[in-house]
Amino acid sequence: MEASTRMLLSRAGRLVPRGQPILFSSSPSACNDTSAKQYRHNHSLALAGQASRRPYLPQSSTSTRSIQPDTHSRASSHSPMAPSSPTTPPRKKVTLHTIDALYRRNEPITMITAHDFPSAHVADQNGMDMVLVGDSLAMVALGMEDTSAVLEEEMLLHCRSVARGAPTAFLVGDLPMGSYEISPAQALTTAIRFIKHGRMHAVKLEGGAAMAPTVAAVVRAGIPVLAHVGLTPQRQNALGGFRVQGRTAAAALQVLADARAVEAAGAFAVVLEAVPAEVAAYVTRRIGIPTIGIGAGAGCSGQVLVQVDMSGNFPPGRFLPKFVKKYGDVWGEASRAIAQYRDEVKSRAYPAKEHTYPMKKEEVEEFERLTALLDDAEAKAEREFPES
Numbered sequence: 001m002e003a004s005t006r007m008l009l010s011r012a013g014r015l016v017p018r019g020q021p022i023l024f025s026s027s028p029s030a031c032n033d034t035s036a037k038q039y040r041h042n043h044s045l046a047l048a049g050q051a052s053r054r055p056y057l058p059q060s061s062t063s064t065r066s067i068q069p070d071t072h073s074r075a076s077s078h079s080p081m082a083p084s085s086p087t088t089p090p091r092k093k094v095t096l097h098t099i100d101a102l103y104r105r106n107e108p109i110t111m112i113t114a115h116d117f118p119s120a121h122v123a124d125q126n127g128m129d130m131v132l133v134g135d136s137l138a139m140v141a142l143g144m145e146d147t148s149a150v151l152e153e154e155m156l157l158h159c160r161s162v163a164r165g166a167p168t169a170f171l172v173g174d175l176p177m178g179s180y181e182i183s184p185a186q187a188l189t190t191a192i193r194f195i196k197h198g199r200m201h202a203v204k205l206e207g208g209a210a211m212a213p214t215v216a217a218v219v220r221a222g223i224p225v226l227a228h229v230g231l232t233p234q235r236q237n238a239l240g241g242f243r244v245q246g247r248t249a250a251a252a253l254q255v256l257a258d259a260r261a262v263e264a265a266g267a268f269a270v271v272l273e274a275v276p277a278e279v280a281a282y283v284t285r286r287i288g289i290p291t292i293g294i295g296a297g298a299g300c301s302g303q304v305l306v307q308v309d310m311s312g313n314f315p316p317g318r319f320l321p322k323f324v325k326k327y328g329d330v331w332g333e334a335s336r337a338i339a340q341y342r343d344e345v346k347s348r349a350y351p352a353k354e355h356t357y358p359m360k361k362e363e364v365e366e367f368e369r370l371t372a373l374l375d376d377a378e379a380k381a382e383r384e385f386p387e388s
């Protein structure tokens, strides 16, 4: 066999899939000294003009890069949403001052949940004042039965992803059940982790008058607290499920007392969840901090919804609380796209020519010439050494 053919085989041997017979060693050390040198020479020639200048860039990315117009910035394949569109005007970072200014001029405050980088990014790009990493992610992102199962470490992982996706919104992390109720010291320890590791700007914790000393301890340490009264889902077992709160006059007065207690403790705002609209409107008028309603009517200072609920990112037939308005059909669109992809892969309609990488005609011809030699040599070897 000719030396050049052997060289070709030893290089091509790397391309033979596992389990296929490899006729010759792909390592130059298996050849004699002269062919080892020859191997290195040929090898570097094959990569000349590519590898010698840009040793670690595959040909496709080098050539793709050169045909990109200068104005076009390429998204990293690891983070396709990373570059913000140059057509979107930059927004000033939302701070507690921004929230306070909105409240003072009676402009509704917008808040939505996010649980990962893309859901945070789309919320931030579309002008949400606040983004909440709610513990509802236990149910909507982690498939858990209720919110009480989610761990602090799990919340922190999601918080960090959201922080990377939402560079301008005011970010609130939800302290999960078990991470703050034991003592104000425990709450402060957890809250500090949400700021330091979770990269949040504030924390939310459930509870009214009973949690006021805890709210105060966290606020004293310089961590803004969003309180949460009315339906507090982490206490669903004590409440007898996800039940509307403040429905009797006495219960309504309790909601007011809770809101006043957390205001006095220094909360910057309070979530009012699943309380009658009249009660929420009255509480909003009677306290001096913003109320963020969910299932609490239009009389609140702002609104919050769970993103997967309002964007319709759930399968048909799922139960929805009465307060949810479905603004989109993300599930329907994703289903349509996946079904079409499935069909096109099965029918070989995808990928089409425009989804493939071009190769120069001369290179294709040279490739065909070399592979013909390779085929001949392998056929010959198979005849000569049928067992190997």
Ligand SMILES: Nc1nc(=O)c2c([nH]1)NC[C@@H]1CN(c3ccc(C(=O)N[C@@H](CCC(=O)O)C(=O)O)cc3)CN21
Pocket: 135, 136, 139, 140, 147, 231, 233, 242, 243, 244, 274, 306, 309, 320, 321, 322, 323
């Ligand atoms: N996807 C999702 N969206 C949410 O809004 C949400 C969560 N998960 N998980 C945590 C809590 C739980 N939430 C819920 C869940 C159910 C009802 C609910 O069933 N409400 C009844 C009221 C029943 C009554 O009259 O007392 C309803 O019919 O809306 C309310 C809030 C709100 N939060």
Ligand SMILES: CC(C)C(=O)C(=O)O
Pocket: 113, 132, 133, 134, 135, 136, 137, 174, 271, 273, 294, 304, 305, 306
């Ligand atoms: C529904 C909001 C207020 C919440 O607490 C969550 O998403 O966990």
